[in-house]
Amino acid sequence: MDRLRYIVEDALTNLRRSGWGGVASVGTIVVSFVIVGIFLIITGNLGALVADWKEQFQVTVFLEDGITVDQLALLRKRVQSERAVRSTTYTSKAEALQQFKREMQGKESLLEGLGENPIPASLQLRVHEAYQTPEALKQLTASLGRLEGVEDVMYGQEWVDRLSSVIHVLRLLGLSVGLALGLASLLIVSNTIRLAVYARAEEIEVMRLVGATRLHIRLPFVLEGIIQGTLGAGLALLLLFGAYRATLWQIQMTPGQIFGMGVGSFLAPHWVVLMVAVGAAVGAFGSLISVGRFLRA
Amino acid sequence: MIQLFHVYKTYARDVEALVDINLQIEKGEFVFLVGPSGAGKTTLLRLIFRDELPTSGQILVNSRNVVKLPEPSLPSLRRSIGVIFQDFKLLRDRSIADNLSLVYRVHGVPAAVGKRKVASVLKMVGLSHKAQMTPYRLSGGEQQRVAIARALMSDPLLLLADEPTGDLDADLALDVMRLLGEIHTRGTTIVVATHDTNLVRDLGRRTIMLKGGRVVEDRA
Numbered sequence: 001m002d003r004l005r006y007i008v009e010d011a012l013t014n015l016r017r018s019g020w021g022g023v024a025s026v027g028t029i030v031v032s033f034v035i036v037g038i039f040l041i042i043t044g045n046l047g048a049l050v051a052d053w054k055e056q057f058q059v060t061v062f063l064e065d066g067i068t069v070d071q072l073a074l075l076r077k078r079v080q081s082e083r084a085v086r087s088t089t090y091t092s093k094a095e096a097l098q099q100f101k102r103e104m105q106g107k108e109s110l111l112e113g114l115g116e117n118p119i120p121a122s123l124q125l126r127v128h129e130a131y132q133t134p135e136a137l138k139q140l141t142a143s144l145g146r147l148e149g150v151e152d153v154m155y156g157q158e159w160v161d162r163l164s165s166v167i168h169v170l171r172l173l174g175l176s177v178g179l180a181l182g183l184a185s186l187l188i189v190s191n192t193i194r195l196a197v198y199a200r201a202e203e204i205e206v207m208r209l210v211g212a213t214r215l216h217i218r219l220p221f222v223l224e225g226i227i228q229g230t231l232g233a234g235l236a237l238l239l240l241f242g243a244y245r246a247t248l249w250q251i252q253m254t255p256g257q258i259f260g261m262g263v264g265s266f267l268a269p270h271w272v273v274l275m276v277a278v279g280a281a282v283g284a285f286g287s288l289i290s291v292g293r294f295l296r297a
Numbered sequence: 298m299i300q301l302f303h304v305y306k307t308y309a310r311d312v313e314a315l316v317d318i319n320l321q322i323e324k325g326e327f328v329f330l331v332g333p334s335g336a337g338k339t340t341l342l343r344l345i346f347r348d349e350l351p352t353s354g355q356i357l358v359n360s361r362n363v364v365k366l367p368e369p370s371l372p373s374l375r376r377s378i379g380v381i382f383q384d385f386k387l388l389r390d391r392s393i394a395d396n397l398s399l400v401y402r403v404h405g406v407p408a409a410v411g412k413r414k415v416a417s418v419l420k421m422v423g424l425s426h427k428a429q430m431t432p433y434r435l436s437g438g439e440q441q442r443v444a445i446a447r448a449l450m451s452d453p454l455l456l457l458a459d460e461p462t463g464d465l466d467a468d469l470a471l472d473v474m475r476l477l478g479e480i481h482t483r484g485t486t487i488v489v490a491t492h493d494t495n496l497v498r499d500l501g502r503r504t505i506m507l508k509g510g511r512v513v514e515d516r517a
């Protein structure tokens with residue numbers, strides 16, 4: 001019990017004595033984690049945007065006017081048998097007209113004089129994510145277009161092509177930037193802590209010579225590293241959250257309003273927990289490496 | 298207490314620090330290790346508390362073979378030996394009391410017991426009134442006594458002192474010797490390394506002389 005108390009006390013004393021060195025350690029962790037955090041928020045939101053968009057994505061199959069009920073049933077069955085199709089929704093000519101009128105409120109006069117309802121009935125298809133690639137969609141529209149009773153097949157061709165290439169580049173960029181930053185912060189942090197340990201080389205030497213166990217020498221430093229890492233990660237998260245709220249306020253928006261649902265949000269809770277845990281681990285690991293060098297038998 | 302059998306210590310580039318040392322120091326003895334600088338005195342002490350390993354040979358301390366001692370047993374060996382270092386090795390940013398407390402804290406002794414021990418060793422070396430000062434504000438002789446006090450913190454069976462009178466004038470040197478003599482009368486085995494042959498001459502203790510890493514004289 002006494003031993004544990006001494007170790008905790010030593011860690012806290014070390015922390016107090018570390019002065020500017022300690023501030024530097026925590027500061028480095030804060031800076032690294034803010035950068036990584038900004039990156040995580042951006043990719044997280046982009047991911048949400050893309051997921052949202054993919055969720056909404058649909059292919060519209062316009063039907064010929066003379067289509068019979070039996071033909072429609074057969075066609076629907078045939079369409080649903082496509083592996084790419086997740087679900088279908090039928091919109092009749094009358095429903096389509098109603099919808100059009102709703103969207104064109106105040107401009108109903110446009111439809112006057114046309115007499116007969118000019119808007120075709122259609123099937124809206126939701127497409128499985130795996131098939132939302134330019135190639136798969138081209139193949140799908142080609143095969144659907146050949147079916148009896150189909151007038152035309154439409155989807156945002158250009159958008160799909162462009163977005164999928166942008167996402168590809170972003171993912172690659174994100175992966176490499178994240179990896180480089182993560183490695184850099186680990187290096188910087190362990191070096192800063194190493195400096196702090198160098199400063200106490202004398203103390204480690206004396207402890208060793210008066211019969212301290214390796215564990216007793218290491219633990220206070222490791223604990224100090226954990227405290228610094230947690231503190232650094234926590235401060236970084238506070239800064240990020242402050243900046244995030246300030247940005248939202250600046251552009252006068254609530255989180256849900258940007259680009260629709262699920263976008264413009266802060267880091268997900270599991271990322272917050274992970275960042276604090278990684279901060280603590282970086283601190284502990286940095287200390288462990290640094291003290292190890294002084295611990296010859 | 299201490300036995301050395303054919304101990305050699307060779308550093309890189311064939312620097313022979315110790316050559317074929319055979320020694321036996323009994324429990325309760327007070328022994329001087331004399332010789333000029335570079336004779337191997339410090340090396341010999343460091344081999345005894347296993348700060349270093351000999352190149353060859355065996356060393357027994359309190360019937361434990363320190364050469365073959367597994368690493369986890371090192372702390373227990375070092376706790377049974379008090380060492381007074383030539384450069385004191387006091388932490389300059391800590392008070393005298395904190396310097397001494399470090400020992401009992403490292404050993405996991407309860408605080409109440411430890412604090413009593415700090416008070417008693419400080420009283421023994423006559424520095425109770427300076428417990429809260431940093432070593433920086435003490436004279437050389439006082440720092441030396443703090444170093445002795447710290448070596449006594451764990452009630453060692455064996456006390457090793459490396460040049461404990463190094464920079465002190467004759468009066469202070471005699472004070473230190475008197476203090477070591479007092480510790481000796483309580484049953485502690487003491488080995489003192491010194492280059493000050495004048496100091497040793499009048500004290501009538503066993504004296505082992507080293508020269509060029511070899512024992513050249515050993516007289517009671």
